[in-house]
Amino acid sequence: xxxxxxxxxxxxxxxxxxxxxxxxxxxxxxxxxxxxxxxxxxxxxxxxxxxxxxxxxxxxxxxxxxxxxxxxxxxxxxxxxxxxxxxxxxxxxxxxxxxxxxxxxxxxxxxxxxxxxxxxxxxxxxxxxxxxxxxxxxxxxxxxxxxxxxxxxxxxxxxxxxxxxxxxxxxxxxxxxxxxxxxxxxxxxxxxxxxxxxxxxxxxxxxxxxxxxxxxxxxxxxxxxxxxxxxxxxxxxxxxxxxxxxxxxxxxxxxxxxxxxxxxxxxxxxxxxxxxxxxxxxxxxxxxxxxxxxxxxxxxxxxxxxxxxxxxxxxxxxxxxxxxxxxxxxxxxxxxxxxxxxxxxxxxx
Amino acid sequence: xxxxxxxxxxxxxxxxxxxxxxxxxxxxxxxxxxxxxxxxxxxxxxxxxxxxxxxxxxxxxxxxxxxxxxxxxxxxxxxxxxxxxxxxxxxxxxxxxxxxxxxxxxxxxxxxxxxxxxxxxxxxxxxxxxxxxxxxxxxxxxxxxxxxxxxxxxxxxxxxxxxxxxxxxxxxxxxxxxxxxxxxxxxxxxxxxxxxxxxxxxxxxxxxxxxxxxxxxxxxxxxxxxxxxxxxxxxxxxxxxxxxxxxxxxxxxxxxxxxxxxxxxxxxxxxxxxxxxxxxxxxxxxxxxxxxxxxxxxxxxxxxxxxxxxxxxxxxxxxxxxxxxxxxxxxxxxxxxxxxxxxxxxxxxxxxxxxxxxxxxxxxxxxxxxxxxxxxxxxxxxxxxxxxxxxxxxxxxxxxxxxxxxxxxxxxxxxxxxxxxxxxxxxxxxxxxxxxxxxxxxxxxxxxxxxxxxxxxxxxxxxxxxxxxxxxxxxxxxxxxxxxxxxxxxxxxxxx
Numbered sequence: 001x002x003x004x005x006x007x008x009x010x011x012x013x014x015x016x017x018x019x020x021x022x023x024x025x026x027x028x029x030x031x032x033x034x035x036x037x038x039x040x041x042x043x044x045x046x047x048x049x050x051x052x053x054x055x056x057x058x059x060x061x062x063x064x065x066x067x068x069x070x071x072x073x074x075x076x077x078x079x080x081x082x083x084x085x086x087x088x089x090x091x092x093x094x095x096x097x098x099x100x101x102x103x104x105x106x107x108x109x110x111x112x113x114x115x116x117x118x119x120x121x122x123x124x125x126x127x128x129x130x131x132x133x134x135x136x137x138x139x140x141x142x143x144x145x146x147x148x149x150x151x152x153x154x155x156x157x158x159x160x161x162x163x164x165x166x167x168x169x170x171x172x173x174x175x176x177x178x179x180x181x182x183x184x185x186x187x188x189x190x191x192x193x194x195x196x197x198x199x200x201x202x203x204x205x206x207x208x209x210x211x212x213x214x215x216x217x218x219x220x221x222x223x224x225x226x227x228x229x230x231x232x233x234x235x236x237x238x239x240x241x242x243x244x245x246x247x248x249x250x251x252x253x254x255x256x257x258x259x260x261x262x263x264x265x266x267x268x269x270x271x272x273x274x275x276x277x278x279x280x281x282x283x284x285x286x287x288x289x290x291x292x293x294x295x296x297x298x299x300x301x302x303x304x305x306x307x308x309x310x311x312x313x314x315x316x317x318x319x320x321x322x323x324x325x326x327x328x329x330x331x332x333x334x335x336x337x338x339x340x341x342x343x344x345x346x347x348x349x
Numbered sequence: 350x351x352x353x354x355x356x357x358x359x360x361x362x363x364x365x366x367x368x369x370x371x372x373x374x375x376x377x378x379x380x381x382x383x384x385x386x387x388x389x390x391x392x393x394x395x396x397x398x399x400x401x402x403x404x405x406x407x408x409x410x411x412x413x414x415x416x417x418x419x420x421x422x423x424x425x426x427x428x429x430x431x432x433x434x435x436x437x438x439x440x441x442x443x444x445x446x447x448x449x450x451x452x453x454x455x456x457x458x459x460x461x462x463x464x465x466x467x468x469x470x471x472x473x474x475x476x477x478x479x480x481x482x483x484x485x486x487x488x489x490x491x492x493x494x495x496x497x498x499x500x501x502x503x504x505x506x507x508x509x510x511x512x513x514x515x516x517x518x519x520x521x522x523x524x525x526x527x528x529x530x531x532x533x534x535x536x537x538x539x540x541x542x543x544x545x546x547x548x549x550x551x552x553x554x555x556x557x558x559x560x561x562x563x564x565x566x567x568x569x570x571x572x573x574x575x576x577x578x579x580x581x582x583x584x585x586x587x588x589x590x591x592x593x594x595x596x597x598x599x600x601x602x603x604x605x606x607x608x609x610x611x612x613x614x615x616x617x618x619x620x621x622x623x624x625x626x627x628x629x630x631x632x633x634x635x636x637x638x639x640x641x642x643x644x645x646x647x648x649x650x651x652x653x654x655x656x657x658x659x660x661x662x663x664x665x666x667x668x669x670x671x672x673x674x675x676x677x678x679x680x681x682x683x684x685x686x687x688x689x690x691x692x693x694x695x696x697x698x699x700x701x702x703x704x705x706x707x708x709x710x711x712x713x714x715x716x717x718x719x720x721x722x723x724x725x726x727x728x729x730x731x732x733x734x735x736x737x738x739x740x741x742x743x744x745x746x747x748x749x750x751x752x753x754x755x756x757x758x759x760x761x762x763x764x765x766x767x768x769x770x771x772x773x774x775x776x777x778x779x780x781x782x783x784x785x786x787x788x789x790x791x792x793x794x795x796x797x798x799x800x801x802x803x804x805x806x807x808x809x810x811x812x813x814x815x816x817x818x819x820x821x822x823x824x825x826x827x828x829x830x831x832x833x834x835x836x837x838x839x840x841x842x843x844x845x
Contacts, residue, residue: 203462214441214442222451223456281442
């Protein structure tokens, strides 16, 4: 005898329509079309490459936030402070001792990893909520930076950063004679996205992160090493903060001690809008990419349409509110329309 | 048949208190063995020892005639012993395929995941128990019965010899239970032993080849299938024959408390009409998914009905929210006391006063402390809640005492109509009968009680009148003082 039970599967097109990424991509498309209609200079290769470059810092940081959100619990907010400290120290160190970009990147990653792992150990051993621990470490790292450096702005960085920033793949010349092309910062972003995707999708470590986000006790019973997985995630956030610090230095070519801190919410919002759940266990690399891209398009579009830059803050707020309410509403509606009981149509007493 | 697993003289104590005081126990290959006992009898501890999660203080464990020197969790899994806990330990956000294969992936120690291998492992496991699951479905979105099948499939990814199921039927529908037992019998036919824990004696009698009864950390005895009977098992569990007395009370239908007419809610229930009289206990029986709980939630305004009328003592009431229901004099003890009825970390006193806190406000808008303490003391006494004091956190109480706290919380509102949904789920037999006594006392003092239960004997023994629900409708109304358990059970399970 056999029990045959069938759970309803969904057709591929239905699955696509259920996905957050589909709507996000559609929204970006609509935005691009409308902004271009108002100002045709939006959809030029030069402009697209330019805003990809400026959003690469947020893009790299967003991958770290995605990992933390999938792991579950509240978001990490200390990553900007880590990037800030790493940036300042790397700029100081390279000014004093010289070096080259690979070495600076290596140092930045090592320092970032160390600072991130502290979060991981505290959260694991003391069972404190991520946001509480990282608010504390944000203040410790950021405060220490000011204490040790006096908060002075470094206006001139080592020339290698400028050299790095001017390296262009596919250099082109625009009509008015300016040279443009694909700079290396978006390439770093792309590489981080690829590494993130590979870890999440193709490694047992990545699946363990999802498993812990879904049900930590069950993950532990299955044989997931929860300590190592958690410490990895927070160290990885630190490492990406180091990568972002190098990209940021190459873009701004200075070290201002309060320029990165304060952008936490913008990054977290992009990841949440990209479909990562604040309740853990859910999120994708492509969604995170689209979330960052949406904000980049918005920011750039507002500038091209001559809106005040404060409107950007407003749109971020509105975008978060809309993103969260839409997903909550979908959940609510699914709950309401759920069939609890198959009510038979005719009464047969 | 040979013993697959044998335990001799197992002792285990936790901080000075004995949990097991010399348990002897064996499971044969291919048998369905059932473990029963009241709360605190040591069942859970025994399961933990069998799974290797806990080490026994003394005693020996043998698998296939060989003594285990180091019965760790990894060693028990290596011996082919797998435990499925009540929570199923699934990863709700991952697909069925990954849920099934992940334990194997963890064991292999390979850092990379090959999705084709994942599917192959999952397909092989589903084929073993002949269940056709959608491997791409997200596990958390499946009905609980299918989730359980996923957990069983996962157990099958290793070389399975003994499957331990902790209360596997607690939240399944009748159809799902039938499926589960079909799978269990098929596994038995392949020589796999099943050990399961259950509170439902009729189910135990149906399925088990042998039953072992635990009481106070000791094995009372093991009975073969032929000797199983409800009375015998109850006697072994409680230590004394418990008279399942039927309450025969003449209810003078003097005053109509509640009149429900044509209550309907889409996808939940339809055309519900009934009356409830002062001092009456009205039972609502039906299988999981018959619409009983949904009806209770609508009456209490948690998820209000779409149409129909509710009248209390002759005047029509609109029940669109819990506040409306409380104002109408309703009280509701929900099915899941842990998540819906109690704040576990709060004290007994805090929990008892939550529903009436507004009435305790004294001068200057402050809570009147002495009135609060008086109220708490009164309900702790009259419901016989066994606690060291009113400030003890509710989570430290036994299931039976927790349920008394929930009842006390609602009785404090002095309700005219008390709705109880599964009031004795997961409570042992002694505590059960004392809760039944509380319910009957309440009715004797004039409260109208609606008692919803999974267990037919419970409603038949306690109710004056019984409604049988199926597929969202009331199918039968019975004078339950004249019906037998078997008759009612037949009406509940009857299809079409």
